[in-house]
Amino acid sequence: MKGNMLAMNKLRVFNMAFLALAASIVIASCGSKSSPGWEYARNMYDPIAYNPDQPNKNFKDGKTAQLPPANTTPVGGFDKLEESYPNTLEGYEAAGKNMSNPLPVTTETLEQGKSLYLNMCSQCHGLNGAGDGAIVKMQKFPPPPSYATGTSSRGGAMKDLTDGKIFHTITYGVNLMGPHRYQLTPNERWKIVMYVHELQKLQ
Amino acid sequence: MRSISLFSRSVVRTLILFLSLNLIGLSVTFAQSAAEGAALFKQKCTSCHALNQKVVGPALKGVHERREEAWLLKWIKNSQAMIAAGDPEAVKIYNEYNQSAMTAFPELSDDNIKSILAYIKEEGDKPAAAAAGAGAAGGEAKTEEVSNLMISGIILLIIISFLVILVLNRVITTLDKLFKKKQGIEEEEEAKVAKPSFNEQVKAFTKNKKKVFFVVLILLGVLSVVAWMGMWNTGVHQGYQPVQPIKFSHQLHAGTNQISCQYCHGGAFKSKNASIPSLNVCMNCHNYVQAREKYNGEISPEIAKIYQALDYNPDTKVYGENPKPVEWIRIHNLPDLAYFNHAQHVQVAGIQCQKCHGPIQNMEEVYQYAPLTMKWCINCHKETEVNHKGNAYYDKLIAAHEQLKKGGKVTAAVLGGLECGKCHY
Numbered sequence: 001m002k003g004n005m006l007a008m009n010k011l012r013v014f015n016m017a018f019l020a021l022a023a024s025i026v027i028a029s030c031g032s033k034s035s036p037g038w039e040y041a042r043n044m045y046d047p048i049a050y051n052p053d054q055p056n057k058n059f060k061d062g063k064t065a066q067l068p069p070a071n072t073t074p075v076g077g078f079d080k081l082e083e084s085y086p087n088t089l090e091g092y093e094a095a096g097k098n099m100s101n102p103l104p105v106t107t108e109t110l111e112q113g114k115s116l117y118l119n120m121c122s123q124c125h126g127l128n129g130a131g132d133g134a135i136v137k138m139q140k141f142p143p144p145p146s147y148a149t150g151t152s153s154r155g156g157a158m159k160d161l162t163d164g165k166i167f168h169t170i171t172y173g174v175n176l177m178g179p180h181r182y183q184l185t186p187n188e189r190w191k192i193v194m195y196v197h198e199l200q201k202l203q
Numbered sequence: 204m205r206s207i208s209l210f211s212r213s214v215v216r217t218l219i220l221f222l223s224l225n226l227i228g229l230s231v232t233f234a235q236s237a238a239e240g241a242a243l244f245k246q247k248c249t250s251c252h253a254l255n256q257k258v259v260g261p262a263l264k265g266v267h268e269r270r271e272e273a274w275l276l277k278w279i280k281n282s283q284a285m286i287a288a289g290d291p292e293a294v295k296i297y298n299e300y301n302q303s304a305m306t307a308f309p310e311l312s313d314d315n316i317k318s319i320l321a322y323i324k325e326e327g328d329k330p331a332a333a334a335a336g337a338g339a340a341g342g343e344a345k346t347e348e349v350s351n352l353m354i355s356g357i358i359l360l361i362i363i364s365f366l367v368i369l370v371l372n373r374v375i376t377t378l379d380k381l382f383k384k385k386q387g388i389e390e391e392e393e394a395k396v397a398k399p400s401f402n403e404q405v406k407a408f409t410k411n412k413k414k415v416f417f418v419v420l421i422l423l424g425v426l427s428v429v430a431w432m433g434m435w436n437t438g439v440h441q442g443y444q445p446v447q448p449i450k451f452s453h454q455l456h457a458g459t460n461q462i463s464c465q466y467c468h469g470g471a472f473k474s475k476n477a478s479i480p481s482l483n484v485c486m487n488c489h490n491y492v493q494a495r496e497k498y499n500g501e502i503s504p505e506i507a508k509i510y511q512a513l514d515y516n517p518d519t520k521v522y523g524e525n526p527k528p529v530e531w532i533r534i535h536n537l538p539d540l541a542y543f544n545h546a547q548h549v550q551v552a553g554i555q556c557q558k559c560h561g562p563i564q565n566m567e568e569v570y571q572y573a574p575l576t577m578k579w580c581i582n583c584h585k586e587t588e589v590n591h592k593g594n595a596y597y598d599k600l601i602a603a604h605e606q607l608k609k610g611g612k613v614t615a616a617v618l619g620g621l622e623c624g625k626c627h628y
Contacts, residue, residue, distance in 0.1 A: 033444040038437040047539040053479060063528050119465040134461040140492060142249030153250060153306040175250040175259050178487030183469050
């Protein structure tokens with residue numbers, strides 16, 4: 001009698017354990033990370049118009065975010081550099097001669113230039129423009145020349161680079177540096193040029 | 204005779220000494236020049252050249268075998284002059300690299316260039332290091348496999364132990380039955396008394412109203428808790444971590460490499476959307492960075508996905524005509540009925556990205572950190588103090604208040620009522 005009860009209890013415990021395991025598996029599979037979970041009224045999340053990151057059947061390449069059509073005017077005017085100063089050595093030299101910073105040098109613009117420089121340039125060029133940024137220090141990327149002591153690959157010392165030359169380089173890139181005109185507006189580039197001039201003075 | 208042999212001996216000795224000294228000297232100068240070459244190579248060449256990889260210019264490994272030294276000296280000092288003079292090899296390579304001119308280095312002396320070449324030769328002859336690197340990478344992969352094996356092993360052990368318990372239970376019950384059989388009829392009678400049919404059990408249970416009430420109460424309680432929690436969590440995507448088309452690691456880029464968030468997500472600072480970076484931003488670095496050392500000299504498969512999407516050929520460095528967008532899966536998704544502006548929070552309020560997005564620099568795969576519920580927004584808006592200094596909007600507001608205090612009129616125009624966006628948004 002006693003033995004029987006014991007066996008029954010064991011069976012029950014076993015059944016319970018099995019049920020618990022099954023339940024936990026079911027619950028775990030419900031709370032999967034790869035699904036956003038329960039949703040009610042999904043249509044309230046999706047706009048009637050398209051989100052920029054949504055697929056779009058109306059365009060050939062299936063994207064919603066399209067490049068502006070040819071001959072459209074961007075807000076804030078043109079970045080006419082491409083026509084006047086092409087991405088060639090002659091364009092670079094011409095930009096160096098003819099372009100100058102249209103923004104006034106004030107503490108405010110310099111501060112903005114510094115902040116932009118730290119966010120957009122310092123990874124490679126280093127906090128003080130010595131060509132020792134975080135990525136360079138880890139030897140993941142070859143070092144760019146120092147603004148103060150290096151020599152430019154297009155001739156001359158880095159510390160003698162003029163407004164236009166720096167602007168041209170940020171715009172089109174040079175050697176291993178990529179073009180940054182898609183990430184920075186002309187005004188932002190001019191602010192960075194201003195701060196780079198400060199870094200050129202460091203010795 | 205003797206004197207002659209003595210003389211010849213001394214001559215031989217001095218000769219040997221001279222030669223050996225010379226050899227030592229040579230090897231020393233070679234090592235020195237290679238070291239000097241390494242410094243020069245890093246200073247002058249690495250912005251366009253790498254040893255094992257085509258960058259802006261060709262890979263330089265084995266260049267001393269491909270070309271004559273005299274040709275190289277001339278080329279490095281002034282390549283454009285050679286092209287202008289019509290040197291066939293020079294013109295060929297100039298055209299091969301889309302007519303991008305190599306910088307002239309008139310400041311380098313012949314010895315400088317020779318030491319750079321010595322460095323290239325020395326580095327090029329080092330296949331062992333690369334192999335060792337590959338071996339290390341292989342080892343890493345192995346440890347990962349081992350950990351996977353351990354996990355599956357543990358799961359297998361658990362299953363086996365369950366099976367053992369099951370079998371043992373069976374054995375116990377059969378033994379029990381045998382034991383009972385030996386005892387005889389007693390057990391059968393007991394079984395008859397102890398085991399009423401299932402239907403009878405249910406009937407007996409339904410007659411006991413207290414028991415029924417108790418069970419229904421518990422069921423109701425559990426169900427209402429589940430329903431309550433389910434309703435609160437409906438539409439809350441906290442912890443959502445979908446698998447992205449490219450295994451981009453924020454832990455590597457923002458954490459280890461310390462690349463600022465703004466570099467890629469520039470929109471967060473100046474527009475409503477934080478913006479997913481377009482592939483040209485990736486290419487600013489991955490034009491060069493290909494992580495070949497981790498994949499036995501092959502391009503990392505994840506970086507190759509960028510090239511594939513751009514229809515870019517890393518060998519010829521030419522972009523094709525059929526780029527395809529990478530279909531990233533959006534994680535943070537506010538309902539369209541809520542307006543949220545990144546620039547207002549990042550630029551004006553100066554809030555760190557991590558405040559809402561969590562420790563993004565530690566995330567190998569990004570997940571939604573904050574619940575993004577209305578309660579969560581409101582709680583933060585209740586606590587956060589407004590920094591009104593240097594903000595023209597608040598200056599105007601304060602000026603309007605001053606005007607009111609003095610008993611003046613404040614029109615809608617003073618409060619920005621003439622701005623386009625007030626009506627046309």
